[in-house]
Amino acid sequence: MMSDCLLKAGKLIIGDGRTLENVSILIQGGSVAEVGPDVKATSDTEVLDYSDRVVMPGIVDPHVHVCFDGSSDPAEVRKFSDELLAIRGALLVEKLLEYGITTAGDAAGRGNVPFAVKEAVERHLVNGPRFLPCGRMITISGGRDPLGGANEADGPDNVRRAVREEIGRGARYIKLAATGAISSEHTESFNTQFDLDELKAAANEARKVHLKSHAHAYGEEGIRNTILAGVDVLVHGHPLSKENIELMKKHNTMYMPTIVTYYESQLHHDDGDLPEYMVRKEKEIFPLIEEGVRNAVKAEIDLVVGTDSGMPYTPYGKSAAEEMELMVRLGGATEMTAIIAGTRNAARSMNIDSKIGTIEPSKSADLIVLALGKDPLQDITVLQDRESISRVILMGKTVIEH
Ligand SMILES: [Zn+2]
Numbered sequence: 350m351m352s353d354c355l356l357k358a359g360k361l362i363i364g365d366g367r368t369l370e371n372v373s374i375l376i377q378g379g380s381v382a383e384v385g386p387d388v389k390a391t392s393d394t395e396v397l398d399y400s401d402r403v404v405m406p407g408i409v410d411p412h413v414h415v416c417f418d419g420s421s422d423p424a425e426v427r428k429f430s431d432e433l434l435a436i437r438g439a440l441l442v443e444k445l446l447e448y449g450i451t452t453a454g455d456a457a458g459r460g461n462v463p464f465a466v467k468e469a470v471e472r473h474l475v476n477g478p479r480f481l482p483c484g485r486m487i488t489i490s491g492g493r494d495p496l497g498g499a500n501e502a503d504g505p506d507n508v509r510r511a512v513r514e515e516i517g518r519g520a521r522y523i524k525l526a527a528t529g530a531i532s533s534e535h536t537e538s539f540n541t542q543f544d545l546d547e548l549k550a551a552a553n554e555a556r557k558v559h560l561k562s563h564a565h566a567y568g569e570e571g572i573r574n575t576i577l578a579g580v581d582v583l584v585h586g587h588p589l590s591k592e593n594i595e596l597m598k599k600h601n602t603m604y605m606p607t608i609v610t611y612y613e614s615q616l617h618h619d620d621g622d623l624p625e626y627m628v629r630k631e632k633e634i635f636p637l638i639e640e641g642v643r644n645a646v647k648a649e650i651d652l653v654v655g656t657d658s659g660m661p662y663t664p665y666g667k668s669a670a671e672e673m674e675l676m677v678r679l680g681g682a683t684e685m686t687a688i689i690a691g692t693r694n695a696a697r698s699m700n701i702d703s704k705i706g707t708i709e710p711s712k713s714a715d716l717i718v719l720a721l722g723k724d725p726l727q728d729i730t731v732l733q734d735r736e737s738i739s740r741v742i743l744m745g746k747t748v749i750e751h
Contacts, residue, residue, distance in 0.1 A: 352745075353377045354395040355388065356716075358404035362726065364692035364707035366685055371400065376714040379745035383710055397740075403724045405688065406708050407451025407715035407743060408732070409695035410669040411481070411522070411563075412584070412607060412655030415441060415466045416458040416497060419664045421622035423532045426459070426496050434458075435465040441658075441665045442466060442477035447735050448666040449717040451743045452479040454699050456563065456584070456655070457486035457524045459498035464519055476748060479715075481521035481699055483563070487511045487551060488526035489542045494533045505550035508543070512554040522699050523555040525564040525580065528571035531630040532660065538630050539568035548578030561700045563605070567634065569593070576602050582653060582698045587634050589641030594648045603651045603698055606642050608675040609668050610657035611635045617662055627661070642680035652676060653698045654691035670732035677729050684729045714745040 354376050361369045361384070373388040374381055390396075415438030416426055426434065438458075445453055455463035463482035470477035485498040487508065493499040502511035512523055527543055529536030536542075543551075548564065555562040556579075563582040564575040572586050576596045582603045586593075589604070597604065615635045618628050645652065654676075656668035673687035682690070696706025704713050718740040723731040731737040741749035 352395060353390075354397055355390040356397045356404065357400040358402065359400050360403045360724070361708060362403065362405035362688060363709065364406040364689065366689055368726070374404070374708060374714075374716075376742070376745045379714055381708055381710055381712050381714050384708065399718050401721060402739070403719040403726075404708070405717050405719070405725065406692040406706060407478075407717055407741065408449050408654070408669050408691045409452040409699075409706055410445070410450050410654060410656050410658065410691070411454035411695050411698050412456040412605060412657055413442075413445075413453050413665065414458060414497065414657065414659035415455050416462050417659030419659055419662060421617070421661045422624055423661065424494075424496060424624070431460045431462050434462045435469070438462055438466040439469040439475045439477065442470065442480060443475050444664075444666040445478050446476060446741055446743070446748050447738070448670060449732065449738050449741050450478050450666070450669050451715040451741065452481070452696065452701070452705055454522060455480065455482040456657070457483055457498050459485075459496065462498075478743065479705070481701070482519070483522045483524040484515035484518050484520035486524050486526055486565075487515065492526050492533070492536065492542045493530065494535070497532070502547075505546050508547045508550045509554050512551050516555075516558055516560065520560065522560050523551060523562045525551050525562060527564040527566035527575045527580075528568055530565060531627050531634070534624070534626050538634060539571070541568070541571045541574065543574070545574045545578055548574055548580060552579045552581070559700055561698055563698070576600050584655065587641060588637035589645055591644060594644055594650060597645075597650050598648060603653050603694065604645050605653040605655035605698065606638065606645075606680075607655050607657045607672070608638060608642065608679060609672040610660045610663040611638060612675055612679075613662040613668075613671075614660070623661055639679050642676070646676070646680050646682045646686065651694050651697075652682065652686065652690035653694045654687075655695070667733050670730070673732065674729050684726045687729055688725060714742055716742045
């Protein structure tokens with residue numbers, strides 16, 4: 350139930366780079382009403398005393414794929430009906446809350462599956478996070494294996510049609526394929542797909558209805574087209590050159606490197622379970638990631654956590670926290686930068702940052718209480734351990750507690 354409460358925090362990570370010590374958070378009607386050292390509440394307000402704990406915003410992961418479950422061959426979803434995928438997807442998103450992920454975005458799925466999962470969460474059939482589907486991937490004809498959900502379009506007018514269709518189906522952001530992909534067998538990662546004018550048409554169409562656009566892109570030209578088109582979020586973006594980083598600064602492009610999916614997958618290249626074409630393409634890309642991410646961090650590009658959960662060896666839950674660790678360990682980011690990437694910036698990447706991503710008055714009360722002695726600013730890896738998370742609150746309601 351949604352009850353008002355006063356939560357006392359020893360240390361509050363706001364999500365925008367600031368921290369506060371010894372403050373209280375007044376939660377009313379599912380939102381944060383007040384934050385400060387001496388917040389007053391009525392005598393019947395429940396008090397949660399975590400004055401010896403760290404409190405942070407719920408994590409936001411705008412890049413999961415509920416049609417996939419993290420097993421080694423994405424093509425196995427061919428054997429699943431949409432109905433079965435939706436049931437499996439609804440179970441998968443329950444794992445996200447256990448790791449403090451209170452908002453997730455589905456970055457392309459088949460048919461109505463992601464929308465059905467959203468509805469299952471909203472009807473409380475499953476205990477899942479706030480869920481924002483992008484609908485289907487918008488791609489050139491033949492640009493994607495349709496098993497993952499594709500809306501094919503060619504030429505700017507037709508791309509506008511596809512974007513409008515996804516908006517009409519309830520998409521909460523727009524996902525574009527600017528280049529080929531590892532998981533689409535018949536494409537090569539570095540080959541461009543949409544032309545600049547097509548990407549521009551899509552980004553503009555999304556902007557008209559205040560939705561952010563995200564584009565999957567690899568290679569110099571596809572990444573450059575993405576930035577120049579005014580796409581809001583560069584997804585993957587490997588290898589990221591210094592020239593393209595300069596362009597990103599000029600165009601305010603956000604960067605979602607999804608390091609964790611490549612990192613985890615490359616650990617299994619010799620197992621023999623991944624399709625050969627995926628191993629080959631991942632081997633091309635993995636060694637290129639570190640330098641680009643490091644340069645993006647140095648250039649203070651706005652990083653966004655995104656996991657690609659559902660892709661091979663990229664499980665639901667732990668992956669968002671591992672992405673933050675990799676931003677620090679492999680990318681050279683500070684722990685604070687990684688936390689901002691997984692809270693405020695991730696919310697901004699779906700244009701929901703006016704309500705989500707930071708713990709401030711008028712924002713949704715989505716927060717995590719860490720276990721005693723656990724502080725992600727000291728050790729970002731604590732978020733990968735469910736036992737480090739004592740309580741998860743979503744819209745003012747406790748959804749996980751141990
Ligand atoms: Zn993806």
